[in-house]
Amino acid sequence: MELSVRVMELYQAGQVEEAQRLQAIVARADWQAIKGGFVAVKSALQTYRGYGALPRRPCVVPSEEQATAWKDSFAEAMALEKQLEKQA
Numbered sequence: 001m002e003l004s005v006r007v008m009e010l011y012q013a014g015q016v017e018e019a020q021r022l023q024a025i026v027a028r029a030d031w032q033a034i035k036g037g038f039v040a041v042k043s044a045l046q047t048y049r050g051y052g053a054l055p056r057r058p059c060v061v062p063s064e065e066q067a068t069a070w071k072d073s074f075a076e077a078m079a080l081e082k083q084l085e086k087q088a
Contacts, residue, residue, distance in 0.1 A: 002084035003077060022080070029077035036070055043067050044074045 003026055010019035033041050038055070043062055045052030047070075054061050062070070 001081075002088060003081045006084055025077050025080060029074050032070065032073040040070045043070045044078075047071045048074065048078045 003022060007019050007022045007026060010016075010022065033044075036043070039059055039062055042052040042055055043066075047067070
C-alpha cells in the first residue's frame with residue numbers, strides 16, 4: 001500500500017519520472033498477481049506478511065517451486081514496500 005501511495009505523491013509533486021519508475025515496479029508485481037490469481041496473492045502474503053496460508057479446495061496448492069517463483073516475482077515490490085514502511 002505504501003508503494004502505491006508513494007507513486008501518487010511523486011506524481012502530484014511533479015516528479016513524474018520517479019513516479020513512472022515506481023509504477024513500473026508496481027505493474028510488474030500486479031501482473032504476477034493477475035497471472036497467478038488469488039493463489040499467488042495468498043502465497044505472497046504468507047511469504048512476506050506471515051498470513052494467507054494455503055488455498056482451500058478445490059484450488060490447487062502451489063508447488064514449492066511455484067511458491068518460490070512467486071516469491072521472487074514479488075521481491076522487488078515488497079522490498080520497496082518495506083523500505084517505505086520504515087520511513088513512515
